[in-house]
Amino acid sequence: MNRTDRSLFASWWWTVDRTLIAAAVVLMVAGVIFSFVASPVVAERIGVSDSFHFVKRHAVFFALALPVLFGVSFLTPRGVRRTALLVFAASLVMLVAVLFFGQEVKGARRWINLLGVSVQPSEFVKPAFVILAAWFFAENQTRRDLNVPGNALAILLFIVVAALLVAQPDIGQTILASAAWVAVFFVAGMSLWWIVGLGGAGVVGVWAAYTFVPHVHARINRFFDKQGAAKGGHMTADGYQAQQAHDSFLNGGWFGRGPGEGTVKRLLPDSHTDYIFAVIGEEYGLIMCALVVAIFAWIVFRGLSHAMREDEPFIRYAVVGLVVLIGVQSGINIAVNLQLMPAKGMTLPFISYGGSSLIATAFEMGCLLALTRRRPQATRFAAPIRLEAMESGVGPTPHAV
Numbered sequence: 280m281n282r283t284d285r286s287l288f289a290s291w292w293w294t295v296d297r298t299l300i301a302a303a304v305v306l307m308v309a310g311v312i313f314s315f316v317a318s319p320v321v322a323e324r325i326g327v328s329d330s331f332h333f334v335k336r337h338a339v340f341f342a343l344a345l346p347v348l349f350g351v352s353f354l355t356p357r358g359v360r361r362t363a364l365l366v367f368a369a370s371l372v373m374l375v376a377v378l379f380f381g382q383e384v385k386g387a388r389r390w391i392n393l394l395g396v397s398v399q400p401s402e403f404v405k406p407a408f409v410i411l412a413a414w415f416f417a418e419n420q421t422r423r424d425l426n427v428p429g430n431a432l433a434i435l436l437f438i439v440v441a442a443l444l445v446a447q448p449d450i451g452q453t454i455l456a457s458a459a460w461v462a463v464f465f466v467a468g469m470s471l472w473w474i475v476g477l478g479g480a481g482v483v484g485v486w487a488a489y490t491f492v493p494h495v496h497a498r499i500n501r502f503f504d505k506q507g508a509a510k511g512g513h514m515t516a517d518g519y520q521a522q523q524a525h526d527s528f529l530n531g532g533w534f535g536r537g538p539g540e541g542t543v544k545r546l547l548p549d550s551h552t553d554y555i556f557a558v559i560g561e562e563y564g565l566i567m568c569a570l571v572v573a574i575f576a577w578i579v580f581r582g583l584s585h586a587m588r589e590d591e592p593f594i595r596y597a598v599v600g601l602v603v604l605i606g607v608q609s610g611i612n613i614a615v616n617l618q619l620m621p622a623k624g625m626t627l628p629f630i631s632y633g634g635s636s637l638i639a640t641a642f643e644m645g646c647l648l649a650l651t652r653r654r655p656q657a658t659r660f661a662a663p664i665r666l667e668a669m670e671s672g673v674g675p676t677p678h679a680v
Contacts, residue, residue: 291353294652299581302574303348303644306629307637309571310555311341314632317551317558320544333551333632340634344641351645352652356594359649360414366642367407373400374443381447389447401444401452402639405604406646408440409459413596416467420592433464450488450495451611451623457481458607463600467592499621523547524557525618528565535564551632553624556616571630572613579606585651594650601647605640 282293311334318333329335354362373391377400381388390397412433419429437460444453461469461477469477488495527543530536541561544550550558560568582602589595605628612627614620626636629644 287353291652294654295352295648296581296585296651299578299644299648299651300352302578302581303629303641304345306571306574307341307344307348307641310630310632310637311337313555313559313630314338314551316538316541316562317544317555318632321548321551324545324548336634337632337637340632340637343634344637347638348641348645348648351642352648354646354649356591356650359410359597359646360593363407363410363414363646366403367411370400370404370407371439371443373398374404374440378443378446387447387449389449396634399633399635401447401449402635403642404440405452405456405459406601406639406643408436408456409463409600409604410597410646412436412460413463413467413600414593416463416596417591417593420467430467433460448495451625455604455608455611455625459600459603462603463596466586466596466599521615521618521622524554524616527557527561528568528617531561531564533564533566535560535562535567538562552626553612553622553631554616555627555631556613560616575606575609575628578602582647582651598647598650601643601650604643 281289314334314337318337319330322330322332327333351359351362373393377388377391380391382390382392382397389401390399392398415429415433415436417429419433437457440456441453444456464473464477489499523543523546527541530543531541535541539562541558543554543561544558547554547557556568556571559571579602582598582605586595586598586602589598608625609628611620611623611625612631615622615625626633628640629637631637
């Protein structure tokens with residue numbers, strides 16, 4: 280493509296980070312491929328007549344997510360803020376509605392049916408919430424002369440979102456949103472007192488979740504009792520699933536047992552969602568798992584590199600928050616599969632089956648691409664040009680400069 284081309288697509292092509300696009304598309308395509316080996320047995324287990332039911336739905340979600348990713352990446356930073364505000368408002372309404380009309384699964388209300396389609400509002404509220412929080416923190420810093428209460432608004436926003444997520448209850452998404460918000464606050468100049476205060480609040484929150492939320496209490500106990508069978512006790516269902524997921528990596532070895540040859544997917548009820556990484560480990564091997572982890576690591580590294588070079592506070596804060604969302608969520612999912620932490624019911628971004636998760640992640644990645652596009656920095660070159668003009672006797676006086 281000619282660099283002199285001034286069309287919208289050409290301008291986008293020469294300014295967008297194409298390595299980030301490649302990383303996201305590779306993970307999304309891999310998710311469709313992995314769905315072929317992980318989903319059919321799940322469909323057979325629950326009695327669906329078409330064994331490729333989830334594969335076809337995943338392909339449809341992929342077809343919807345791809346235009347979202349590319350479409351959002353064309354936006355300007357102002358467009359990203361406005362879109363995030365609309366997404367946040369709609370998600371907030373659904374978060375409230377899900378408490379009254381949501382589908383209850385295992386004691387939690389996280390899904391709402393809209394026109395025959397199940398939607399998980401918490402997936403969409405996270406990226407929008409992070410972008411708005413970054414906007415408020417940036418306004419507090421850049422408009423101090425106007426006394427804009429940006430920090431107060433960001434804190435209020437966090438309290439509202441966290442309260443609605445806890446009310447479902449969805450502790451995993453609460454932890455994820457909190458981690459991204461704290462990261463944005465830290466980059467925006469969090470004081471030592473805030474660090475100590477939020478650290479203490481986090482400890483109290485974990486204790487409260489363990490004490491007062493029954494399913495969190497049970498999951499943590501089952502995680503620490505994963506060796507119960509070895510002690511002469513009875514291993515629980517969660518402990519058995521976690522152990523099977525852990526053993527799948529040993530069974531797969533470096534190169535895997537081959538596509539379709541794994542057994543763990545027949546034992547795990549969520550092999551196409553929460554435990555997709557275990558299926559990858561058994562059938563494609565540790566080398567493929569390392570490649571998937573490396574791609575996620577590249578997205579985080581590349582995003583943070585853009586943030587370090589960025590001068591505009593809003594873009595810097597928002598990019599940090601978005602890559603923390605992707606990095607922490609993928610890290611939690613992989614840690615659960617490796618039996619390093621209690622089960623969280625959290626999908627692997629871009630790869631796991633799920634329409635809400637895939638489309639929301641595509642929106643999140645589209646915002647990251649839009650914010651990291653290269654833009655002209657005229658102010659960096661204005662001063663040297665004026666200085667050269669002044670030295671040559673032409674141009675403004677030193678006082679004017």
